[in-house]
Amino acid sequence: MSAVLQEPARELPVFGAWDVVVVGGGPAGIAAAVGAAKHGARTLLVERYGFLGGMGTAGGVTNFAGLYGRRRGEMQQLVHGVADELLARIDALGGLNKPQDGMGGRIRVRSYDTSVYKIAADQLMAAAGVELLFHAWAAAVLMDGARVQALVVETKSGRQAIRANAVIDASGDADVAAFAGVPFTVGDGHGSGLFPTTMFRIGQVDAQPALASVGEFKAINERMAEVEAAKPGVYRFPREGAILRPNIDPREWRANVTQIRNAQGKAMNGVDARELSEGELEGRRQIAEYFRFLKAEVPGFAQSAIVEIAPQVGLRETRRIEGAYALAGDDILSSAKFDDVIGLNAWPMEMHADGRIEWAFPRDAGNAYNHLPWRMLVPQAVDNLLVAGRCASMTHEGQSAARASGGCFVMGQAAGTAAASLGSGRFADVDVSALQARLRADGADLDG
């Protein structure tokens, strides 16, 4: 049997034409679409699911990280702009938790209700005038020299072409960039990467005993170690460090405890069709096992129930493009500053390694944030494409920090704002100081 088949060429109906087409509705895509529409671009956001939020909803993340960090010794919100508008809408609908501190006061996060996030994101798109095409899977691009002429999507109405003057790839997986021939690396470049996690939420928790026993950030790890010592072999934990945190209502908790390997024992590859499918099964198997432990061994969880297993396995890292600059691990640890700053990242390196999580914090604890440079959005070889979010140009180590929602909002807003005025130019030639002035005027924090 032949390993390949030829697909006959065919004509594609044109769905429409937009100034800016954004692929992916995670934090990067949301901010990109709002940024572009705000600056007068006719903007279409294409999303394969029927709701926005990306990993934040489809991956069940339930928590914004990277928005807060220490500057001049003071813990403060360092990411502003479209992120503020989204958070305000989630808050107005009653879905945003108060800031929660962890890791000895070195991190501050805000958890949210995923259903409220979806509604708030819909509202934000409508208010900004962004058009949406849900249930559309970006499947190819049609090129005109070094420009993307049209995006090809698979929909329930069939395969269609969407013309675009500028395209922003916020797919998380750099799907569009890969179609367009942009060079990329998958994971650590050696067959592994940041390990994926299937998230789940637990309801009907007895809040007081649960908070008293595992309310502190790392208390669940101690409980796991105690139970392992007392009852060796009774439970199999997929990794050492669990993150088990209360949501807005402490009768509901989020669990970030699974770790998905492939048959070789490496991180599951989220852009390999077969591994992705097998990973879904493995995630749910691990959840069933961990929930057995929670119910039997952790105070407050005896009568609890799983209220949601996330719609898909949570992917931290797949493809990262090679762009004009790759944000590196040392940029995080040295609190790097760049002339072409487009916003700030306030999240440390969080490496989901085999069996454990490794954290690495900036050396200057009082200024624990770094600049994100414009060049990390600009791919090689394609003139009218930007790549924002967890698949932007970063090293494996740099991505372990800037992939958090805060950094993705920053990258998306800058990409959308720049795309609105691309005209017939190239992103490689963008006037960065004019872009920075627009971002500042729109409330972004560029650190001065």
Ligand SMILES: Cc1cc2nc3c(=O)[nH]c(=O)nc-3n(C[C@H](O)[C@H](O)[C@H](O)COP(=O)(O)OP(=O)(O)OC[C@H]3O[C@@H](n4cnc5c(N)ncnc54)[C@H](O)[C@@H]3O)c2cc1C
């Ligand atoms: C288990 C887990 C826990 C995490 N915990 C936190 C946390 O506590 N706090 C935090 O801030 N961050 C956390 N993160 C990281 C963060 O959620 C992601 O890195 C962030 O959502 C990435 O944003 P993005 O917009 O780049 O991509 P994504 O959020 O991945 O969004 C990409 C979007 O593109 C869509 N898409 C993909 N391919 C296509 C296609 N071909 N056609 C059409 N649509 C497509 C997807 O459906 C999705 O909506 C976590 C991640 C994981 C996996």
